[in-house]
Amino acid sequence: MTTDQGEDLGFDTISLHGGYTPDETTGSRAVPIYQTTSYVFDDADHAARLFALEEAGNIYTRIGNPTHAVFEKRVAALEGGEAGLATSSGMAAIHLTIMTLLEAGDEIVASKYIYGGTYNLLSTTLPKYGIETKFIDPDELESWEEAISEDTKLFFLESPGNPLLNIVDIEGVAEIAHANDIPVVVDNTFNTPYLSQPLKLGADIVVHSATKYIGGHGSSIGGIIVGSEDFIFKARTEGYRDIGPALSPVNSWxxxxxxxxxxLRMERHSENAQQVAEWLEEHPKVEWICYPGLERHVQHELAKKQQKNFGGMITFGIQGGFEAGKKLINNVELCSLLANVGDTRTLIIHPASTTHEQLEAEEQEEAGITEDLIRISVGLENVEDIIADLKQAMEKV
Structure with missing residues (x-):
């Protein structure tokens, strides 16, 4: 039994102990915050060995930090990966992953159902550096196969997708990718390693916005990458060192x-979301609803196969379109209108005018962002209070 990488331990035990043994100097049971920029070397030769990567150790917090190391090892163990790398944000994790794997002239095949910021990175920013992306319908496995060209060097997807909550057959996508020597990167932010572990389904690299469910309290921005030791070493010693997307040790803590x-939180998020989704499903002002826990969801069975539970995210369409959506979110009282998910509190937003606003109208349509779409990140409040707030807001639409 070990608490370093979590072998032979259960998920909850790793969540509490993974990656850390009380240090011999202080015996601190809680992980210390190493709020330092740099570290003292034993002597000139020791410093030289560290800089030459001949010996493992701490040099500078932009490259590594003991508090980061615990966070990295713990998430890697929970995901079933070999190593992790903490970053300053989820977008930094995605960008660093891509820039470690690809170079000018390479091509990405990506799901079109992804976070607006990621879509913009792939469609607008990366082409400036010679990296193009083909966006496809991720739910049809043949779409992945047909999109492959001699320049394809990466498959990228979210499951569930943001914000339509479509479930991608990760195992099927990985089989196609690996038959063509293409790595698969999965953004697992919505599920967290508690609900699904994409690496065990065949993915090669997992990324998270730790800002969301991993942090859980809406207090810190950060991200993390999990993959093989070789990949994480390359990412740390190249792009991480050169670009500098390190986060504060306090945020790692x-x-x-x-x-x-x-x-505990993911079970409660899932339980509350299931009840809210079932209430919305019967509401006369709801045109349509997407929640993988509902039997009417087209990928309900796939979600049951790939996930431990169905998570805290719901999207639905409200009668009256854009104006009705605005009126709904302007009248909630308990729910918070803001651009985040995965908080302990219930959050609500209108993606077409916020998270996906930077996309052109055609791109929004392609990504499934309709004017009537409302996204709810269901929190940990008493579910009766969440439903009561939505009910009173609905009555004003």
């Missing part, structure tokens, strides 16, 4: 606190 209650 806060994410560690979040991990300790991750399974």
């Amino acid at each position: 806060l994410f560690i606190q979040g991990l300790e209650t991750l399974s």
Whole structure:
């Protein structure tokens, strides 16, 4: 039994102990915050060995930090990966992953159902550096196969997708990718490693916005990458070192606190979301609803196969379109209108005018972002209170 990488331990035990043994100097049970920029070398030769990568050790917090190391090892163990790398944000994790794997002239095949910021990175920013992306319908496996060209060097997807909550057959996508020597990167932010572990389904690399469910309290921005030791070493010693997307040690410490209650929170998020979704499903002002836990969801069975539960995210369409959506979110009282998900509190937003606003109208349509779409990140409040707030807001539409 070990608490370093979590072998032979259960998920909850790893969440509490993974990656850390009380240090011999102080015996601190809680992980310390190493709020330092740099570290003293034993002597000139020791410093030279560290800089030459001949010996492992701490040099500078932009490259590594003991608090980061615990967070990285713990998430890697929970995901079933070999190593992790903490970053300053989820977008930094995605960007660093891509820039470690690809170069000018390479091509990405990506799901079209992804976070607006990621879509913009792939469609607008990366082409400036010679990296193009083909966006496809991720739910049809043949779409992945047909999109492959001699320049394809990466498959990228979210499951569930943001914000339509479509479930991608990760195992099927991985089989196609690996038959063509293409790595698969999965953004697992919505599910967290508690609900699904894409690496065990064949993915090669997992990324997270730790800002969301991993942190859980809406207090810290950060991200993390999990993959093979070789990939993480390359990412750390090249792009991470050169670009500098390191996060504060305090934020790593806060994410560690979040991990300790991750399974408990995800179960409650899922339980509350299921009840809210079932209430919305019957509401006369709801045109349509997407929640993988509903039997009417077209990928309900796939979600049951790939996930432990169905998560805290719901999207639905309200009668009256854009104006009705605005009126709904302007009249909620308990729910918070803001651009985040995965908080302990219930959050609500209108993606077409916010998270996906930077996309052109045609791109929004392609990504499934309709004017009537409302996204709810269901929190941990008493579910009766969440439903009561939505009910009173609906009555004003």
